[in-house]
Amino acid sequence: MTTAQHRSADEVAFNARQDVRTRQILNAAATLLLHQGSRVTSVKAIADKAQVSVGLIYRYYENKEALVRAVIVDVLDQMGYQIPRALEPVEDPVRRVVAAFTAYAEVVRDNRKAVLLTYRETVTLDRESQDLVKKLELETGQFMLQSVQGAIEAGFFRSNLNPRPYSYDLLLIAHSWALKYWYFSERMSFEEFVSTQVSIMIHGALKTEFYSDYPDLLAETP
Structure with missing residues (x-):
């Protein structure tokens, strides 16, 4: 496999992981926001529900x-x-x-x-x-x-x-x-x-x- 092919495969794998993480975050956010409302729900609570770090959420969403x-x-x-x-x-x-x-x-x-x-x-x-x-x-x-x-x-x-x-x-x-x-x-x-x-x-x-x-x-x- 060439370097370019390795890079392409790595990008595909990265995007797949990102999609999985994004789905985890969005699903967790939907559940908590629906039950608690946006004013009460914290980003930390969403991170805990999604089993990801708060920092990861802020990598995807500014607030x-x-x-x-x-x-x-x-x-x-x-x-x-x-x-x-x-x-x-x-x-x-x-x-x-x-x-x-x-x-x-x-x-x-x-x-x-x-x-x-x-x-x-x-x-x-x-x-x-x-x-x-x-x-x-x-x-x-x-x-x-x-x-x-x-x-x-x-x-x-x-x-x-x-x-x-x-x-x-x-x-x-x-x-x-x-x-x-x-x-x-x-x-x-x-x-x-x-x-x-x-x-x-x-x-x-x-x-x-x-x-x-x-x-x-x-x-x-x-």
């Missing part, structure tokens, strides 16, 4: 507000990564809407504490950070909006359906797995939650002449 912002932005970054990949192999306009919703909901499921933190702590951030969160939220919402617009333009969804509030409603519904987890998790699995919400949203948007083409989406069981 506690930067760490709060990172937890929130991380969820939006994951959405920006996962949703287009879920959409890539799907050509059917109606199923693209479902794929976008499902991918969005899966990120919410996998980052439930961080999603809750987004609702509670965004207001504590400075104006620049709040604007960044809003910008990223609008950007990730574009995948859903474009999918809905595509289904309307292809003639599958009602022509009088307003795509902007409809697509944003779908994002809010996905968030409800985190916001009302206590309710939904006691009554259904995540897969049942998704299929039920998909059935409701497709019934409300799909032209009736296409119902027979999507029996699996209109059914409320996975």
Whole structure:
């Protein structure tokens, strides 16, 4: 192996370790910040929870507000990564809407504490950070909006359906797995939650002449 190859392998290994440490820090921060709030939670407490040094956290984040912002932005970054990949192999306009919703909901499921933190702590951030969160939220919402617009333009969804509030409603519904987890998790699995919400949203948007083409989406069981 050449020196350059060794260096490349070392960089890959370093980045992998950094990703693991970053994930440890963000997960610990999300848990403590959600339970205690940003005013009470100290960086030392987060470091102890993540089993890393305080100095390591400050290598990545200049202060506690930067760490709060990172937890929130991380969820939006994951959405920006996962949703287009879920959409890539799907050509059917109606199923693209479902794929976008499902991918969005899966990120919410996998980052439930961080999603809750987004609702509670965004207001504590400075104006620049709040604007960044809003910008990223609008950007990730574009995948859903474009999918809905595509289904309307292809003639599958009602022509009088307003795509902007409809697509944003779908994002809010996905968030409800985190916001009302206590309710939904006691009554259904995540897969049942998704299929039920998909059935409701497709019934409300799909032209009736296409119902027979999507029996699996209109059914409320996975």
